[in-house]
Amino acid sequence: xxxxxxxxxVVGQSFAKLLLSRSADxxxxxxxxxRIVACVDxxxxxxxxxxxxxxxxxxxxxxxxxxxAYEKNSSKFDPLQVIENVDAEVxxxxxxxxxxxxxxxxxxxxxxxxxGKHVISVNKGPLALAFPSLIELAGYNGVMFRFSxxxxxxxxxxxxxxxxxxxxxxxxxxxxxxxxxxYILSKMEEGLxxxxxxxxxKKKGYAEAVPSLDTDGxxxxxxxxxxxxxxxxxxxxxxxxxxxxxxxxxxSDVKKAGERGxxxxxxxxxxxxxxxxxxxxxxxxxxxxxxGTLNAVTFSSEHSGQQTIxxxxxxxxxxxxxxxxxxxxxxxxxxxx
Amino acid sequence: xxxxxxxxxVVGQSFAKLLLSRSADxxxxxxxxxRIVACVDxxxxxxxxxxxxxxxxxxxxxxxxxxxAYEKNSSKFDPLQVIENVDAEVxxxxxxxxxxxxxxxxxxxxxxxxxGKHVISVNKGPLALAFPSLIELAGYNGVMFRFSxxxxxxxxxxxxxxxxxxxxxxxxxxxxxxxxxxYILSKMEEGLxxxxxxxxxKKKGYAEAVPSLDTDGxxxxxxxxxxxxxxxxxxxxxxxxxxxxxxxxxxSDVKKAGERGxxxxxxxxxxxxxxxxxxxxxxxxxxxxxxGTLNAVTFSSEHSGQQTIxxxxxxxxxxxxxxxxxxxxxxxxxxxx
Numbered sequence: 001x002x003x004x005x006x007x008x009x010v011v012g013q014s015f016a017k018l019l020l021s022r023s024a025d026x027x028x029x030x031x032x033x034x035r036i037v038a039c040v041d042x043x044x045x046x047x048x049x050x051x052x053x054x055x056x057x058x059x060x061x062x063x064x065x066x067x068x069a070y071e072k073n074s075s076k077f078d079p080l081q082v083i084e085n086v087d088a089e090v091x092x093x094x095x096x097x098x099x100x101x102x103x104x105x106x107x108x109x110x111x112x113x114x115x116g117k118h119v120i121s122v123n124k125g126p127l128a129l130a131f132p133s134l135i136e137l138a139g140y141n142g143v144m145f146r147f148s149x150x151x152x153x154x155x156x157x158x159x160x161x162x163x164x165x166x167x168x169x170x171x172x173x174x175x176x177x178x179x180x181x182x183y184i185l186s187k188m189e190e191g192l193x194x195x196x197x198x199x200x201x202k203k204k205g206y207a208e209a210v211p212s213l214d215t216d217g218x219x220x221x222x223x224x225x226x227x228x229x230x231x232x233x234x235x236x237x238x239x240x241x242x243x244x245x246x247x248x249x250x251x252s253d254v255k256k257a258g259e260r261g262x263x264x265x266x267x268x269x270x271x272x273x274x275x276x277x278x279x280x281x282x283x284x285x286x287x288x289x290x291x292g293t294l295n296a297v298t299f300s301s302e303h304s305g306q307q308t309i310x311x312x313x314x315x316x317x318x319x320x321x322x323x324x325x326x327x328x329x330x331x332x333x334x335x336x337x
Numbered sequence: 338x339x340x341x342x343x344x345x346x347v348v349g350q351s352f353a354k355l356l357l358s359r360s361a362d363x364x365x366x367x368x369x370x371x372r373i374v375a376c377v378d379x380x381x382x383x384x385x386x387x388x389x390x391x392x393x394x395x396x397x398x399x400x401x402x403x404x405x406a407y408e409k410n411s412s413k414f415d416p417l418q419v420i421e422n423v424d425a426e427v428x429x430x431x432x433x434x435x436x437x438x439x440x441x442x443x444x445x446x447x448x449x450x451x452x453g454k455h456v457i458s459v460n461k462g463p464l465a466l467a468f469p470s471l472i473e474l475a476g477y478n479g480v481m482f483r484f485s486x487x488x489x490x491x492x493x494x495x496x497x498x499x500x501x502x503x504x505x506x507x508x509x510x511x512x513x514x515x516x517x518x519x520y521i522l523s524k525m526e527e528g529l530x531x532x533x534x535x536x537x538x539k540k541k542g543y544a545e546a547v548p549s550l551d552t553d554g555x556x557x558x559x560x561x562x563x564x565x566x567x568x569x570x571x572x573x574x575x576x577x578x579x580x581x582x583x584x585x586x587x588x589s590d591v592k593k594a595g596e597r598g599x600x601x602x603x604x605x606x607x608x609x610x611x612x613x614x615x616x617x618x619x620x621x622x623x624x625x626x627x628x629g630t631l632n633a634v635t636f637s638s639e640h641s642g643q644q645t646i647x648x649x650x651x652x653x654x655x656x657x658x659x660x661x662x663x664x665x666x667x668x669x670x671x672x673x674x
Contacts, residue, residue, distance in 0.1 A: 018640060030504060154641030156501035163500050164493035167367060167665045168658050287631065287647040290624055303355060303658040304491030304648075310624040311644040321505050321640035328504045336673070 002088040007095035014316035044068015122149035128222035146326035154318025155311030174269035175297030180214040216245035224268040339425040344432035351653035381405015459486035465559035483663035491655025492648030511606035512634030517551040553582035
């Protein structure tokens with residue numbers, strides 16, 4: 001299978017490393033032999049119809065901060081040109097998430113679908129802002145659209161809901177979908193103020209310099225939108241989410257909750273009518289009440305009760321493993337046709 | 338699809354109720370129209386090639402404690418005769434678990450496979466004692482063998498491992514697989530002695546009059562064997578498990594563990610070489626450390642890290658929903674062929 005990788009940050013590079021380390025067993029166990037035939041970042045591009053040498057690609061990126069350094073005198077193509085003109089079965093979109101207008105990811109995905117390529121996105125922006133229309137576009141063009149890595153990192157939250165609860169009906173779900181805010185709230189439980197917990201999260205590399213995406217609940221809201229569409233069949237976007245961040249949570253609130261045997265968590269909840277992201281008191285005995293950077297989601301279904309799935313919500317290699325699952329699924333579906 | 342139900346206890350009856358309440362949406366959403374064409378319990382049988390009237394079947398069982406009362410003057414057939422002679426696609430084996438010799442379940446399953454019928458088992462005995470040979474027999478006869486309800490009740494632990502982590506390699510797992518012992522240990526944490534916690538569990542209906550199956554770790558060991566075979570591809574049976582029950586756990590042990598921020602749990606663990614069931618100290622911050630009758634399993638995989646799945650491990654309707662998932666999967670696979 002030929003793959004075009006658009007964006008070559010942590011996830012893109014982890015995916016290349018994963019392919020390097022697992023090419024033998026991927027072929028023997030799953031019959032998959034992925035080749036990256038093109039790779040584009042914001043400074044350049046590398047193209048090789050027979051498949052790029054992944055070690056050389058990683059080295060070029062490391063040395064010169066662009067995949068454009070893969071060949072000495074390569075022409076520079078922009079992502080849209082590459083997606084449109086290079087022959088491939090799959091486009092992997094992993095440019096940074098932009099929740100304002102979804103670009104450049106949305107244009108990449110649309111161009112890929114329009115030219116008949118299956119799409120795997122780890123970029124949440126296009127999905128959070130335009131999930132219903134992207135699904136429709138994929139159907140119209142007869143291509144598959146997968147995005148396991150957008151929710152839960154390597155933790156297969158979307159697959160769990162979609163596959164493991166087949167034959168039952170999920171009536172609601174709620175979860176901790178953002179590891180950074182969960183880390184901050186966990187530290188506040190230990191006595192830190194919001195400000196010092198945030199500083200600590202920045203030092204550890206969990207929070208960005210401008211942390212609003214996490215602390216104001218945008219990231220959790222984006223994941224909630226993706227889950228509501230995929231798991232519950234709702235047709236919603238970011239604007240349908242009622243969102244409150246954690247910056248208003250006081251140490252005294254956390255302490256009072258603790259006295260009741262509870263903790264304050266940034267809970268994203270969906271009950272087929274409403275989408276909410278807000279700091280919420282939950283019992284410490286509830287399986288959803290995880291600490292540190294963990295994510296957790298509890299699904300309630302009609303007949304099989306409540307199930308909780310817990311795992312790390314981020315990490316380059318974990319997210320790359322989700323991309324690989326998507327790729328194997330696309331391959332399996334193509335072969336069944 | 339025609340189904341023969343063998344054993345009509347809590348799970349069998351819940352399955353009939355589930356079909357009654359969901360026949361419309363099962364057909365519209367999954368294209369499945371299951372008919373129970375025969376039902377056998379230890380006192381009698383009911384047979385109707387066009388499909389039994391499920392409400393009448395449930396009423397007969399309730400009134401006379403046997404499905405033999407479905408028809409006034411019905412002939413009595415034993416399970417093996419029914420399995421062998423009634424035309425059906427699937428046999429649902431839900432007689433009680435017997436971990437000594439696996440009977441009568443093993444004979445039912447073998448007869449079903451030998452006569453070309455797919456098998457769904459919620460009975461752990463045959464699997465715990467003879468998993469490798471039953472899988473081989475199913476392959477030899479070209480039939481499917483499913484057993485989602487044997488581990489985790491309605492919580493799709495087996496499916497999660499098999500489907501959601503596709504493309505990755507599970508290297509080990511550990512879990513709390515028995516709700517009764519977890520309830521007892523949770524009560525001991527609250528200060529009860531082992532004896533009074535066991536009494537309490539009996540009163541609540543969580544423990545049997547002779548509780549050895551749970552308290553000596555047999556039930557957890559049986560589930561561990563099933564998971565090791567299915568998830569890790571090991572070929573093992575009950576005799577390969579090193580098993581210690583919870584009757585030796587003292588309140589003082591639980592207290593001391595508590596002082597270290599830990600709890601004592603009956604942990605079933607598999608690392609591809611060893612199978613162990615034993616009371617084990619785990620951190621209360623570990624997601625696996627659930628209380629009450631909950632079950633929890635943590636899978637460690639090579640690339641996507643650790644994931645924990647938590648849910649109720651028992652319950653008639655929950656287990657029946659697992660049977661329904663198996664049935665839908667069998668139907669889907671038959672249709673794909």
